[in-house]
Amino acid sequence: MLEISGLVSGYGRISILHGIDLRVEKGELVALVGVNGAGKTTLMKTIAGLIRPTAGRIAFEGSEIAGEGAERAVAAGIALVPEGRMVFPRMTVWENLMLGGVHPRARPYREATLERIFDLFPRLAERRDQKAATMSGGEQQMLVIGRGLMAQPKLLILDEPSLGLSPLLVQETYGALRKLNADGLTILLAEQNVKLSLAVSNRGYVIENGKIVLTGASSDLARDPATRKAYLGRL
Numbered sequence: 695m696l697e698i699s700g701l702v703s704g705y706g707r708i709s710i711l712h713g714i715d716l717r718v719e720k721g722e723l724v725a726l727v728g729v730n731g732a733g734k735t736t737l738m739k740t741i742a743g744l745i746r747p748t749a750g751r752i753a754f755e756g757s758e759i760a761g762e763g764a765e766r767a768v769a770a771g772i773a774l775v776p777e778g779r780m781v782f783p784r785m786t787v788w789e790n791l792m793l794g795g796v797h798p799r800a801r802p803y804r805e806a807t808l809e810r811i812f813d814l815f816p817r818l819a820e821r822r823d824q825k826a827a828t829m830s831g832g833e834q835q836m837l838v839i840g841r842g843l844m845a846q847p848k849l850l851i852l853d854e855p856s857l858g859l860s861p862l863l864v865q866e867t868y869g870a871l872r873k874l875n876a877d878g879l880t881i882l883l884a885e886q887n888v889k890l891s892l893a894v895s896n897r898g899y900v901i902e903n904g905k906i907v908l909t910g911a912s913s914d915l916a917r918d919p920a921t922r923k924a925y926l927g928r929l
């Protein structure tokens with residue numbers, strides 16, 4: 695579904711990603727793990743069309759989308775749930791969700807998708823008229839995931855969904871991701887939380903200083919001494 699090769703990307707003249715190769719097959723849940731500053735967000739944003747790469751290819755369902763912009767990525771069926779729970783604070787839960795579904799590819803399914811999201815996150819249903827700013831961190835994370843789903847994506851990309859959440863809410867968020875994946879949604883997940891993300895994913899990539907240094911089945915990566923060495927104290 696997603697095939698990235700030789701991707702070089704960064705900010706201005708500074709390259710952060712130095713030739714990334716990564717693929718995600720339809721139906722997979724793939725984890726990209728790496729410490730703070732490794733380049734995870736830069737990669738997610740480049741895939742979503744928010745950063746223009748300087749070299750390399752990003753093929754999505756066979757079409758080249760590298761450097762084509764965010765609108766093209768959304769139209770192709772890629773939704774990014776950004777890091778940092780960026781809700782529209784003065785809008786209600788319902789309004790935030792509706793904004794996620796304004797794209798023509800999503801609009802016809804808004805009501806049905808909304809029902810699915812409320813099934814997945816009953817807390818959002820209870821709070822549909824509450825202003826997003828007054829929600830807890832965990833509820834805001836559910837809301838941004840919900841907003842991403844409203845775009846009717848084929849590929850859902852999440853940037854550090856567990857960051858700053860209590861263990862209980864992390865479990866809840868990850869439970870929802872598992873359920874979405876079991877229902878057929880393809881997911882690419884960037885995480886510093888190596889243990890957790892390798893536990894839910896099929897395959898994983900380890901990124902270090904803008905390069906993929908290890909890849910394989912998540913269960914193998916979790917056991918790999920190299921991963922353990924890189925994340926001592928995290929596994």
Ligand SMILES: Nc1ncnc2c1ncn2[C@@H]1O[C@H](COP(=O)(O)OP(=O)(O)O)[C@@H](O)[C@H]1O
Pocket residue numbers: 705708710728729730731732733734735736737
């Ligand atoms: N807007 C920016 N301008 C310049 N450098 C940036 C910018 N955003 C991130 N960086 C740099 O890019 C590198 C990778 O950052 P990032 O992709 O955010 O890593 P991660 O998400 O893995 O923590 C870091 O060295 C960071 O300082």
Ligand SMILES: [Mg+2]
Pocket residue numbers: 734735736777853854
């Ligand atoms: Mg990041």
